[in-house]
Amino acid sequence: MSDNYFDSSGSLDEPILTDAEIEKYKKYFSEYGEEILFSQGTVIVGYGDVSTSIDLLLTGEALVEVPVNEKWIPVAWIKSGSVIGEIAFLDSQPRTARVIARTACKLFRISRDSFSEVSQKRPIAALEFISRISQIMAYRLRRIEQFDAVEQGRDDMRKELAADLHDQTMSELSAILMHLGLLKLVIEDQETVKDIDNLVSMVKNADVNLRQLVREKGHDQIAVVGIEESLQVFFKDLEKEPVSSPIEIVYISNELNKGGLPGPVAMDLYQIIRQSVLNSVEHANANLISAEIIWVEEGISFSVEDNGIGFSRSNIKNVPEAGHFGLLNLKLRAERVGGYVDINSEEGKGTKVVGTIPISRETSENIKLRTNRYFLDA
Known part of the structure; x- marks a missing residue:
């Protein structure tokens, strides 16, 4: 397997930073930014942190996690060439997720104050950097919007199907079983009774299959x-x-x-x-x-x-x-x-x-x- 087999840069026009861009931005901010190392499993950015710095992920991989029902749920995986914290860097709001080093990571961190100082001394370089970051952020938001639209539609249909099966179809099957049971009590012909027993068996099997379907459609099986x-x-x-x-x-x-x-x-x-x-x-x-x-x-x-x-x-x-x-x-x-x-x-x-x-x-x-x-x- 070749070394570049897993290099997908350009294959989908994903606007991650190239090695040349990272070196250029490190040069722009050499007096202001700093390289930071994080070992595997450590927190790079904490949930709720009031921090306006932006990180360029030089090497390694990281996970973005959000709190759901007292558990941390991973929602994104990012690789070298990505940036971390572009939204907080631009809007100065607390972080709405935490970022964990999935592997050992090396970052180049630039604070908002440092960027402001550079923008006064080198406005062209600062404009180039902020334009690139905005491009990456816009791309991510656009892809999330496209993907969520598709997923939301499917999720709504899945939940609606599960609810309909549970509330309506399964109730109707229970009613059919009850009526078949009452029908057996008033029929004396044994052949007809056997036919009813076969129908009861078929309805019970259908009920089991439907309950399994509702379970499958009602939760995330992979999780x-x-x-x-x-x-x-x-x-x-x-x-x-x-x-x-x-x-x-x-x-x-x-x-x-x-x-x-x-x-x-x-x-x-x-x-x-x-x-x-x-x-x-x-x-x-x-x-x-x-x-x-x-x-x-x-x-x-x-x-x-x-x-x-x-x-x-x-x-x-x-x-x-x-x-x-x-x-x-x-x-x-x-x-x-x-x-x-x-x-x-x-x-x-x-x-x-x-x-x-x-x-x-x-x-x-x-x-x-x-x-x-x-x-x-x-």
Whole structure:
């Protein structure tokens, strides 16, 4: 694996600071800024801190966490080249999240007072810096807005479905069971009684399945059991779905639940794999789908490939609008966690979704590669 395999700079036009820009800004603020080292697990910025400094993340990775029900929930993962605290730097308000060093980190910290002093002595340099920071902030806010709009719609539909099933459909099933029970009491024909017993059994099975569906739609499964088991549940559930022709799914991974994969990364990676596999099942006319997630020291590489009908590269821009592959949503998910995703396809030669997420793993030694096979029967 090459050293730049996980370098996704430019792949999605993510406006992180380049090495050249960081060196330039360090030179601008050499008399005012300072380099600070943080060991793994230490707090870089505390929740509620009244601090207007901005940090350039020179090396390492960090997690952004917010308090929810007396627990710290990770909501973002940031890598070298990113900035920390751009909003507080601009609006001078207390920090609304805390930032933890996921690995050892080196920062270059610039205080608001220092920036004000530089802006008087070197106004052009200060304007260039603030313009770049504003560009990064605007980009992040725009992506959050786009992504949240999609996710909010899906979350609302999911919760509405769960509520409807619980309040209406399951109540109706209970009423049907009660009426069938009363009906048995007044019918003497034994054959009819057997038919009623069969109906009762079918309704009870439907009730069990619906209760399971409500549980699945009512909480974040990945937060409960992790990405590995969630994907296995997804593949097993697919085996129960009707398909027009048999499909074999081969899933390869290397113990993703070991190593502390941050929750936001696990969620987005799960959804990328899930959506890509569903696209292949529903639209590719394939009989073989291969999904792979490998997490090593340099980062995560993933792919979903099928041997289906494919599509022309010249039409790839139309694919998201057509809704067949949802490439735009896949792109937004990968982009949000600092990675990239690409799609390769050719008519008659199948489709392959590939991507990487440059999140490090402490070690991949003694981590086993596992292969699971699932079969969807027609």
